[in-house]
Amino acid sequence: MGRQVLIIDDDTDTCKLLTRVLLKIGFCADAAYTAKEGIQLFTRKHFDIVLCDYNLGDSNGLDILIKVKEISPDTIVIIMTGYLNSNIEMELKEHGAFDYITKPIYPEVILKIFKNAMAFANNKTAVNGQQ
Secondary structure (H helix, E strand, O other), X not given: OOOEEEEEXXXXXXXXXXXXXXXXXXXXXXXXXXXXXXXXXXXHOOOOEEEEEOEEOOEEHHHHHHHHHHHOOOOEEEEEEOXXXXXXXXXXXXXXXXXXXXXXXXXXXXXXXHHXXXXXXXXXXXXXXXX
């Protein structure tokens, strides 16, 4: 069974595309279309990675990032956005975002970021196992 990914995006087409791409590279993906639905799903099931749009109708990616890190500090959070400025980027980093993706999203970018995320997670697990 692959790593578990939660996709939170109010665009159903984006969720479907990301789910297909992630399945092809060995991840299991669930999708939520609102921040509220995403947090509810996150509290009911373990996810290794949360891939979240920054602009959601009922919240934003920064709020999701903060909530996810409160619940599970080791969960990797990647934010997707169509517009990124230095203030948003700094806030995301300060609150523990692993990375961000600017839209439009390309499968090769997803592949690269997820490979980096898994290398990070595996390294962190190895270090924690040695302590």
